[in-house]
Amino acid sequence: MLSIDWVPNHKDAVPLYQQIVEYIKNKITIGEWPLHSKLPPQRVLANNFQVNRSTLKIALEELIADGLLKSKIGSGTWVANNTWSVLTSHPTVNWNSYLDKGIHLPNLHTIQEINHSEFKPNIIRLGTGELSPELFPKAMMNSILKKLPSSILSLGYEEPKGLLPLREQISIYLRSFGIDASPSSIMIVSGALQALQLICCSLLPKGSTVLLEKPSYLYSLKLFQSMSMEFAGLPLDEEGIQLAPIAFHKEHKNANLLYTIPCFHNPTGILMSEQRRKSIIALCQKEQLPVIEDDVYRELWLDSNPPPIPLKALDREGLVLYLGSLSKSLSPGLRIGWIVGPEPVIERLADIKMQNDYGSSSLSQWAAAEWFNSGLYQKHLEKVREKLRIRRDVASQSLDTYFSDIATWKIPTGGFYIWLTLTQPVSMQRLFTEALDKGLLIHPGNIYDNLSNRHLRLSYSYVSISELKNGLRLLASIIRNMMD
Numbered sequence: 001m002l003s004i005d006w007v008p009n010h011k012d013a014v015p016l017y018q019q020i021v022e023y024i025k026n027k028i029t030i031g032e033w034p035l036h037s038k039l040p041p042q043r044v045l046a047n048n049f050q051v052n053r054s055t056l057k058i059a060l061e062e063l064i065a066d067g068l069l070k071s072k073i074g075s076g077t078w079v080a081n082n083t084w085s086v087l088t089s090h091p092t093v094n095w096n097s098y099l100d101k102g103i104h105l106p107n108l109h110t111i112q113e114i115n116h117s118e119f120k121p122n123i124i125r126l127g128t129g130e131l132s133p134e135l136f137p138k139a140m141m142n143s144i145l146k147k148l149p150s151s152i153l154s155l156g157y158e159e160p161k162g163l164l165p166l167r168e169q170i171s172i173y174l175r176s177f178g179i180d181a182s183p184s185s186i187m188i189v190s191g192a193l194q195a196l197q198l199i200c201c202s203l204l205p206k207g208s209t210v211l212l213e214k215p216s217y218l219y220s221l222k223l224f225q226s227m228s229m230e231f232a233g234l235p236l237d238e239e240g241i242q243l244a245p246i247a248f249h250k251e252h253k254n255a256n257l258l259y260t261i262p263c264f265h266n267p268t269g270i271l272m273s274e275q276r277r278k279s280i281i282a283l284c285q286k287e288q289l290p291v292i293e294d295d296v297y298r299e300l301w302l303d304s305n306p307p308p309i310p311l312k313a314l315d316r317e318g319l320v321l322y323l324g325s326l327s328k329s330l331s332p333g334l335r336i337g338w339i340v341g342p343e344p345v346i347e348r349l350a351d352i353k354m355q356n357d358y359g360s361s362s363l364s365q366w367a368a369a370e371w372f373n374s375g376l377y378q379k380h381l382e383k384v385r386e387k388l389r390i391r392r393d394v395a396s397q398s399l400d401t402y403f404s405d406i407a408t409w410k411i412p413t414g415g416f417y418i419w420l421t422l423t424q425p426v427s428m429q430r431l432f433t434e435a436l437d438k439g440l441l442i443h444p445g446n447i448y449d450n451l452s453n454r455h456l457r458l459s460y461s462y463v464s465i466s467e468l469k470n471g472l473r474l475l476a477s478i479i480r481n482m483m484d
Contacts, residue, residue: 002033002040003116004048016051020059028068028082034095039069039077044113047437105222110432110447117441124471127443128462129266129416130332135387137330137380144370148363151370155362160350162188162338163365169372170324170338177298177306178313179322181340187350190335190360192296192323193223194353196259199292199321200227202352203345208256211249213241215448215455217266218259233449236265240272243279250287257290263307264297264415267448267457271413274308281314289319296325296337299381301414302389318342326368328416329381335361336368388416388461391468395460398469402476406483416461425453426482434478440471
């Protein structure tokens, strides 16, 4: 999707439509919007330019009359020319033909809209899965960064598995919840998503079948379909993944791998019980089915007790690859995560990572090592849990006030998310669009399960408390109007 990073000046004497015309002309003539590029829908363009549809339509009509754009009902509007007259006979590059043939599939359209809309001013982000800027530990981070000059001897490339002092600190940290892993069995990655990508492209053949919860956040990503992976969804109950479908898929569909988020699952918020964890490990050992345990929400428990020990802590056969990260608990911008697994597997993954990016940021790795070593990480987590608990309770109260007659939900014991189930099905695309038009950015359930027309993933972690209250009140009003 073409990027719009400009709005016309409403105080300028030049008419708004003419400013838009000049902006688009400039984008075309300098080559940033090449031939055959498709423009966003008029609704999206009008929102981006912060003008009404009639103003935008006048601008587009002038550009079409000039021969710069073409429009066809049902096909949209695209760049047709990069000169003020008809193109000469010189051949031009059709970049769209390259885009359509790339290895990686594009994101779902809704995901693209979410990714662009998250950075618009004055938007209430009711779906964003990260900590609020209000919870960023600025003073602690300043303290950490001031200590780095005395620790860092250089900022060259680190060894393939990542900075050794950081892996040593993570090894100590993992022991606190039952995982015994030496630094040599730990690899640093740029977040859990990169870990998944490396595992799939390094260890799994094309056409592999990955078992996972349904719904799951992986359904919102095209990355795995791009690598010719198949997904097989497993139903959930209040204790986590149900067991019987695992054995069925292993026997009848030759499943290659089980992927699970046992702690405060994304998007449902479910916490897998201790007994279910033991049963899954026993079953996967029997079936010799490898497991990816995505445990990035583990430290975000909000009630009296932390979660049960990880699947990895129950594993005695090297069956589980364990993923952790600082993105959810501290800062996504650090881009620090880790994989724990058998040393030959870690060696293989490290080799592929070096081919991809030659290692994660050295500066971020040194900072992460200091966070663990200083003890500030645990202090930060205590404050985060306290603040998230307040936000979760505010969300719960607002849901009771505004949604009790139109939806059901369960309050999670940790993590970021509430999985809202509407009492009536609605058009998820219409709901997403109407909410966005009113300044609400939501995550419709169909990006986590394409058949879902009754679910929303609500996040209480990002917006301010006042935005959380106002956003949920407005969202309930939109949904009620759609149900009438």
